[in-house]
Amino acid sequence: MAYSNRYKALIVAISQLQKDLLPGYFKKNANYSREYITRTIAYHILVHAEIESYFENRAWDIALTAIQKWKTTNKANRIILALIAFSGRTMEKPPDSIIPDQPSQSDRWDEKIRLNKKVSLAVGDFFHVVHNNHGIKETNLIHLLLPIGVNADEIDTVLIADLNSYGESRGKFAHNTSQVYSATMQIDPKEELEKAKKLIKNIASIDKLFNNLILEIK
Numbered sequence: 620m621a622y623s624n625r626y627k628a629l630i631v632a633i634s635q636l637q638k639d640l641l642p643g644y645f646k647k648n649a650n651y652s653r654e655y656i657t658r659t660i661a662y663h664i665l666v667h668a669e670i671e672s673y674f675e676n677r678a679w680d681i682a683l684t685a686i687q688k689w690k691t692t693n694k695a696n697r698i699i700l701a702l703i704a705f706s707g708r709t710m711e712k713p714p715d716s717i718i719p720d721q722p723s724q725s726d727r728w729d730e731k732i733r734l735n736k737k738v739s740l741a742v743g744d745f746f747h748v749v750h751n752n753h754g755i756k757e758t759n760l761i762h763l764l765l766p767i768g769v770n771a772d773e774i775d776t777v778l779i780a781d782l783n784s785y786g787e788s789r790g791k792f793a794h795n796t797s798q799v800y801s802a803t804m805q806i807d808p809k810e811e812l813e814k815a816k817k818l819i820k821n822i823a824s825i826d827k828l829f830n831n832l833i834l835e836i837k
Contacts (some may be wrong), residue, residue, distance in 0.1 A: 621830070622823065629822070637812060641658065670818065681832050682830060704766065
C-alpha cells in the first residue's frame with residue numbers, strides 16, 4: 620500500500636521527536652529523572668499535535684481538491700455531496716421566484732437559488748471546522764472525516780479507542796503536569812513510545828481512505 624507524502628512526513632516527525640526527547644535506552648525499573656519525565660510529557664503532547672495536524676491537513680486537502688474539481692467540471696462527487704450533507708445547513712426547498720421579494724434579500728436569495736453558492740457555503744463551513752479543531756478524539760475525527768465522504772463503518776473502532784485514550788492523556792499531562800511527577804500519575808518513556816508507534820501504524824488505515832478519496836476525485 621502506497622502511503623501519502625503527508626503520512627510519510629508524520630512518520631519522520633514522530634521519529635525525530637523520539638530522538639530529541641526520549642532516552643537512548645530504557646531502564647527496567649522505569650526510574651527516570653525529572654528531566655526525562657518532563658521530556659516524555661513533551662513527547663506525548665507533541666506527538667498528539669503532529670497527529671492532529673495530519674488529520675486536519677489531509678481532510679482539508681481533500682475538500683480543496685474536490686471543490687477545485689467541481690469548479691472545473693461542474694460535476695458533483697462524493698466529497699461535494701458529503702460537504703453539503705454534513706454542513707449543518709437546512710436543505711430548503713426552492714423559493715417561488717428567482718427574484719427576491721425585497722432588494723435587501725439579494726445576498727440571502729443567492730443561497731436559496733444558486734447551487735454554486737450552496738457548495739461554497741458548505742466548503743466554508745468545513746474550513747471553519749478544520750481551523751477550529753483541537754484534538755484527535757472520536758468527536759474530532761467524525762467532524763473531519765464524515766464531511767469529506769468517509770463512511771462511518773470504514774473507520775477502525777480500535778483506532779478510535781486508542782485516539783480517545785491518547786487525547787485524554789494529553790489533557791491530563793498538559794493541565795496537571797505537577798501530578799505527573801508523583802507516584803500516582805507516572806509516565807514511562809518506553810510505554811509512550813510504544814503507544815505512539817501503535818497509533819502511527821494504525822493511522823495507515825485512515826491514510827488509505829484518504830488516498831482512495833483523492834483517486835475518486837481524479
